[in-house]
Amino acid sequence: MVINYELIAEDKKTGARAGLLHTPHGTFKTPMFMPVGTQATVKTVTPEELEDMGAQIILSNTYHLFLRPGTELIREAGGLHDFMNWHKGILTDSGGFQVFSLGAMRKITEEGVHFRSFLDGSKQFLSPEVSIHAQEDLGSDIAMAFDECIPYPADYDYADHSTARTTRWAERCIKAHTRTDRGMFGIVQGGMYKDLRKRSAEEISAMPFDGMAIGGLSVGEPHDLMYEMLEYTTQFLPVNKARYLMGVGTPDCLVEGVARGVDMFDCVFPTRVARNGMAMVHSGRMNMKNKKYEKDWAPLEEGCQCYTCTHYSRAYIRHLYKSEELLAFRLVTIHNLYFLLQFMRDMRQAIIDGNFTEFRENFMANYKR
Amino acid sequence: MVINYELIAEDKKTGARAGLLHTPHGTFKTPMFMPVGTQATVKTVTPEELEDMGAQIILSNTYHLFLRPGTELIREAGGLHDFMNWHKGILTDSGGFQVFSLGAMRKITEEGVHFRSFLDGSKQFLSPEVSIHAQEDLGSDIAMAFDECIPYPADYDYADHSTARTTRWAERCIKAHTRTDRGMFGIVQGGMYKDLRKRSAEEISAMPFDGMAIGGLSVGEPHDLMYEMLEYTTQFLPVNKARYLMGVGTPDCLVEGVARGVDMFDCVFPTRVARNGMAMVHSGRMNMKNKKYEKDWAPLEEGCQCYTCTHYSRAYIRHLYKSEELLAFRLVTIHNLYFLLQFMRDMRQAIIDGNFTEFRENFMANYKR
Numbered sequence: 001m002v003i004n005y006e007l008i009a010e011d012k013k014t015g016a017r018a019g020l021l022h023t024p025h026g027t028f029k030t031p032m033f034m035p036v037g038t039q040a041t042v043k044t045v046t047p048e049e050l051e052d053m054g055a056q057i058i059l060s061n062t063y064h065l066f067l068r069p070g071t072e073l074i075r076e077a078g079g080l081h082d083f084m085n086w087h088k089g090i091l092t093d094s095g096g097f098q099v100f101s102l103g104a105m106r107k108i109t110e111e112g113v114h115f116r117s118f119l120d121g122s123k124q125f126l127s128p129e130v131s132i133h134a135q136e137d138l139g140s141d142i143a144m145a146f147d148e149c150i151p152y153p154a155d156y157d158y159a160d161h162s163t164a165r166t167t168r169w170a171e172r173c174i175k176a177h178t179r180t181d182r183g184m185f186g187i188v189q190g191g192m193y194k195d196l197r198k199r200s201a202e203e204i205s206a207m208p209f210d211g212m213a214i215g216g217l218s219v220g221e222p223h224d225l226m227y228e229m230l231e232y233t234t235q236f237l238p239v240n241k242a243r244y245l246m247g248v249g250t251p252d253c254l255v256e257g258v259a260r261g262v263d264m265f266d267c268v269f270p271t272r273v274a275r276n277g278m279a280m281v282h283s284g285r286m287n288m289k290n291k292k293y294e295k296d297w298a299p300l301e302e303g304c305q306c307y308t309c310t311h312y313s314r315a316y317i318r319h320l321y322k323s324e325e326l327l328a329f330r331l332v333t334i335h336n337l338y339f340l341l342q343f344m345r346d347m348r349q350a351i352i353d354g355n356f357t358e359f360r361e362n363f364m365a366n367y368k369r
Numbered sequence: 370m371v372i373n374y375e376l377i378a379e380d381k382k383t384g385a386r387a388g389l390l391h392t393p394h395g396t397f398k399t400p401m402f403m404p405v406g407t408q409a410t411v412k413t414v415t416p417e418e419l420e421d422m423g424a425q426i427i428l429s430n431t432y433h434l435f436l437r438p439g440t441e442l443i444r445e446a447g448g449l450h451d452f453m454n455w456h457k458g459i460l461t462d463s464g465g466f467q468v469f470s471l472g473a474m475r476k477i478t479e480e481g482v483h484f485r486s487f488l489d490g491s492k493q494f495l496s497p498e499v500s501i502h503a504q505e506d507l508g509s510d511i512a513m514a515f516d517e518c519i520p521y522p523a524d525y526d527y528a529d530h531s532t533a534r535t536t537r538w539a540e541r542c543i544k545a546h547t548r549t550d551r552g553m554f555g556i557v558q559g560g561m562y563k564d565l566r567k568r569s570a571e572e573i574s575a576m577p578f579d580g581m582a583i584g585g586l587s588v589g590e591p592h593d594l595m596y597e598m599l600e601y602t603t604q605f606l607p608v609n610k611a612r613y614l615m616g617v618g619t620p621d622c623l624v625e626g627v628a629r630g631v632d633m634f635d636c637v638f639p640t641r642v643a644r645n646g647m648a649m650v651h652s653g654r655m656n657m658k659n660k661k662y663e664k665d666w667a668p669l670e671e672g673c674q675c676y677t678c679t680h681y682s683r684a685y686i687r688h689l690y691k692s693e694e695l696l697a698f699r700l701v702t703i704h705n706l707y708f709l710l711q712f713m714r715d716m717r718q719a720i721i722d723g724n725f726t727e728f729r730e731n732f733m734a735n736y737k738r
Contacts, residue, residue: 039692040685046696073664077684085680226592311454315446316409319438323408326695327415330440 003142003183003210004241005030005263011356015234015261018351021057021211022240023141024181025081025089028056029348030242030263031250033340034091035270039064040074040360042085043271044330045303045337047086053306054340054345057089058139059266062134063098066119067124071137079139083261091185091266092140093246094131094173097149107146107199110165110275128172134181144171144213147187152220159191167203183210185244191216192225194232201236214262227256234261251280251343252367255360258347270336275329277321280336284368286314288332293318306332306338372398372511372552372579374611374632384603384630387720389609390426392510393550394450394458395410398717398720399424399611399632402618402709403460405640408433409443409453411638413699415704416455422675422707424715426458426510428635431503432467436486436493440506448508462615463500463542466518466584477517479534497541505548513582514542514573516556521589530737536572542575552579554613560585561594563601570605580611583631587617596625603630614672620649620712621736624729627716639705644698646690649705652658653737655683656702662687675707676700 006020019030035050037044038061042050050058060080065071075088077083080090099106101111106115112127120177128146135143147166166189177184186209190196205212205344214233217226230245237243242263257265270280277289281301286293287302299309300317308317308331320328350359375389386401389467404419407430419427425729429449434440446452468475468482475484481496497515504512516535517530535558546553555578559565574581581600586595599614606612611632617623618636626634637715638648646658650670655662657669669677669686677686677700689697719728 022577039688039694041692041694041696044695044699046699064692068692069663069684073684076664077666077682083682083688085683085685125517294438295445297446313446313452315438316443316452317452319408319452320410320460323410323433323437325408325410326413326698327410329414330413 001183001210002181003242005211005240005270007239009352011351011355013288013357014070014259014360015231016258016351016356017345018348019242021263023057023089023183025141026089026091027294029345031344031347032264033344034054034059034264035267036266036268037084037086038067038268040080042337043275044326047084048332048369049307050086050337051088053085053087055093055168055337057264058136059085059091059093060140061095061098062131062138063126064096065138066095066126066134066201067119068192071134074115074300075137075139081139089142090114090138090140092097092135092138092144093134093143094144094146095126096131096146097247100149101124105136128169129176132176133172136177136182139182141183142211143177143182143210145170145186147186147189147215150189150191150216152192154191156193159193159196162189163196163200167200170204170207176208185209185211185213186269187213187215187246188237189216190233192221192229194229198236201233205238206238209241210246212237213244213246213247219247223253226253227260229338230257230262231260235353249340251340252364252369254340254343255347255363259356259360270340271333273323274332274336275330277332278358279317279332280339281368282355282363288314288317288328289321290318300332301339302334304335304339305342307334308335370579371550372611374580374609377606378721379462380720381723382726383424383602383628383729384600385627385716385720385725386630386632387717388611388632390632391550392458394456394510395425396713397458400627400713400716401425401598401633401664402623402713403428403633403635404641404706405635406453406455407638408437409449411706412644413702416453418676418703419455419706422703423458423644423710424706426460426464427455428460429507429509430464430467430576431461431500431507432464432495434507435464435487435503435610440503444506444508450508451700458511459507459509460511461504461507461513463513463515463517464495464503465500466616468495470519498545501545501553503544505546505551508551511580512546512550512551512553514539514553514555514578516558516584518588519558519560522563523560525562528562528565532558532560532565532569539576541574543578554578554580554582556582556584556615557602557606558585559602561590561598563598566598566602567605570602574605574607580613581606582613582615584615586614587622592622595622596629599631600629604635618709619738620709621738623709624716624732628725628729639709640702643701643705646697646701648686649700649708653734654734657683657685657686657697658690669680669687669701669704670708673704673708674711675704677704
C-alpha cells in the first residue's frame with residue numbers, strides 16, 4: 001500500500017496513540033493537525049511558512065478546485081503540489097460535504113449529486129467516480145471517499161438509508177481509484193446511532209482503504225455526544241490504519257479526540273478566527289482588537305516560538321488590526337497554526353513519555369472555550 | 370553629520386550618479402527606490418521579505434502614525450524600527466503632504482495646519498515643531514522637513530508665498546531638530562516656476578540639512594513639465610548631498626529621474642497596483658486577472674529572480690486573484706517591489722559601467738505606460 005500507518009506508542013489509560021504516517025510525499029508524525037488550504041492556498045501564508053511551522057499534510061477542497069480553476073487545469077500544471085508549490089503531504093476531501101451543504105441548490109440521487117455552481121449557476125455533477133477522478137487529477141497523497149455527511153439531527157430512517165448509500169458509494173470509489181501511486185481513505189458515517197456507526201465502521205473497514213475517517217461528527221451536536229459517538233466508533237476501526245476525525249480543530253476537541261484514538265484532524269478554525277482578530281493561546285483565545293492590548297509589549301503567548309511571537313508585540317498586532325492591514329491576518333494565522341501544530345507535537349511527546357493523561361488534565365483545567 | 374552621501378560614479382552624458390548613503394542603520398546603495406510602509410507595515414509583506422528582495426530604506430508616514438497608533442506609543446515601543454521589526458533604514462515624511470491634501474478639512478496658518486482626524490473627527494494640529502518631534506519619537510533615520518506641497522496648477526502669487534513659508538518652516542524644523550543620532554532632509558518647492566524653484570533650492574541648500582528633496586512634482590503636471598522642472602532644480606542642489614524625488618515610482622519616471630541626478634525615490638505605485646492585480650514587467654504591466662493567463666505556466670517575468678517568479682506560474686497567480694485569495698496581493702507585491710529594486714540596481718550598475726544612456730534608451734524603447 002502507498003499509505004502506511006506505523007504505531008509507535010500507545011497511552012495506557014486512554015486510546016491515545018503516537019505513530020508515523022508514510023505517504024508518497026514523506027513520513028509524518030501523528031497525531032497531527034492538517035491546516036486547510038481550501039482553494040490551493042492556506043489563506044495568507046506561503047508553503048515555506050507552513051514548512052517553517054512544522055506543517056506536514058495540508059487539506060485542500062475538491063469541491064472548490066473542481067469549480068475553479070478546474071481539476072483538469074491543475075492536472076496540466078503537474079498536480080496540486082506543483083501548482084501551489086507545496087511538496088509535503090496533501091489530503092483532498094471528496095466534495096461531498098460541500099455539495100450536501102448546498103441545501104435546495106442540490107439534488108441527491110443514487111448516481112450522485114446534481115448541483116449548481118455558486119460561481120455562475122452552471123449545472124454540475126459530483127459522484128463517487130467524478131470525485132475520485134478529480135482527486136486523481138489533483139494528485140493528492142490521500143483522496144477521500146465520496147460520502148454523505150448526515151446532518152444533525154437526522155431521524156433513524158434517514159441515517160440508516162444514507163449510511164447504506166455511503167457504503168455503496170465507498171465500493172464505487174474503490175473501483176474508480178486507478179492511481180496506484182496515491183492513497184484513499186474511507187469514511188464512516190452512521191449519524192448519532194450506535195448500531196449504524198458500528199455497521200458503517202465494519203463495512204468500511206472491510207474495504208481496502210489506506211485509512212479510516214470518522215465523518216458526520218462536529219456537525220452541531222453537543223460535545224459530549226460527539227465524544228461518545230467517537231469513542232464508540234473507534235473500537236471498530238482497524239488498529240493498523242490511520243484514523244482521521246474530519247472538521248475538528250479546537251484544542252479541547254483535539255485533545256479529547258486524541259484520547260479516543262484519533263491520529264489526524266483538520267479544521268478551518270485557526271485560520272478563520274485569525275482573520276477575525278482572534279489569537280489562540282493555551283488559556284483559550286484573545287481578541288487582538290481589544291483596547292487592553294494597546295500598549296502590551298508581550299508576544300501573543302509567552303514562550304511561543306512561532307515567527308510572530310518571536311518578532312512582534314501584541315501592541316503592534318493590535319495596531320495592524322485597527323489599521324486594517326493585511327499583515328495582521330498573516331501574522332495571527334502563522335501563530336494560530338503554529339500553536340495547534342505545536343500542541344499536537346506536545347501531545348505526541350506526552351503519549352510517548354507516558355504522561356498523556358496528565359497533559360490532558362492540565363490542559364483542560366486551564367482552557368476556556 | 371549622521372547621514373552622509375558618498376559619490377561613487379557619474380554618468381558622462383547625463384546627470385545620473387551612483388553613490389552610497391551612510392545612515393544610522395547601515396550604508397545603502399543609490400540610486401534607490403524606497404518601498405512605502407504607510408502604517409508601519411509595507412502592505413502584505415514582512416520585513417524579512419523586504420530584506421530578501423534587497424530593500425534598503427523604507428518610507429513610513431508620520432501623518433498616519435501620528436493619528437494611529439500615535440507617535441508616543443511608538444516611542445514607548447522603542448521606536449518604529451523595533452515596533453515593526455525592520456532594522457534597516459527608515460525615512461519618514463513630515464505629514465505635510467497628507468494634511469494639505471485634506472482640502473476643506475484643514476486650515477493653514479503661519480503657525481501650522483489645523484485639521485480633523487479622519488478616524489474620529491477630533492481636532493489635530495501639525496506644525497514644523499510638532500512634525501519633527503513626532504518624527505523623533507518614531508526614530509526614523511531620516512526625518513523630512515514640514516513643508517507645503519503646492520498643488521498643480523497654482524498661480525504665481527500662491528506659489529511665491531507658499532514657497533517663502535516653506536523656507537521659514539524649514540528654519541523652524543532645523544531649530545526643532547534635537548536628535549543628533551538622526552538626520553533630516555530639506556524639501557525644495559517652488560511650484561512650476563523656475564525662479565521660485567531656484568530661490569527655494571538655494572535657500573534650502575544653505576541650511577544644514579543632511580539631504581535634499583525635490584517636492585511638489587508628480588502632482589498632476591505633464592511628465593515633460595515634471596522632467597523640465599526637475600532638471601532645472603537639481604543644478605542648484607549641492608553635489609555632496611543625496612537628492613530625493615518624492616512620490617515618484619513608475620519605471621519610466623525613475624529612469625528619467627536618475628538621468629537628472631536623483632538618488633532616492635518612493636511611491637505606493639508597485640504595492641498599490643499589486644492589490645489591483647497588476648504585475649510590473651519591463652514592457653509595462655500585466656493584468657493578472659486576464660483570461661489569457663488561465664493556463665500560462667510561465668513566471669510573471671521570464672528571468673526574474675524574485676520569490677514569486679521562482680516558485681509560481683501566471684496561471685496560479687491568476688487563480689489566486691480570481692478566487693480573491695490574499696496570497697495574490699502578497700505574491701505580486703513581492704514581485705513588483707523586487708522588480709523596481711532590481712531595476713534600480715541595474716541602473717546603478719549601468720552608471721558605474723558607463724553605459725547608462727544605452728540602458729535608458731533600451732528601456733524606454735520597450736516600455737509602455
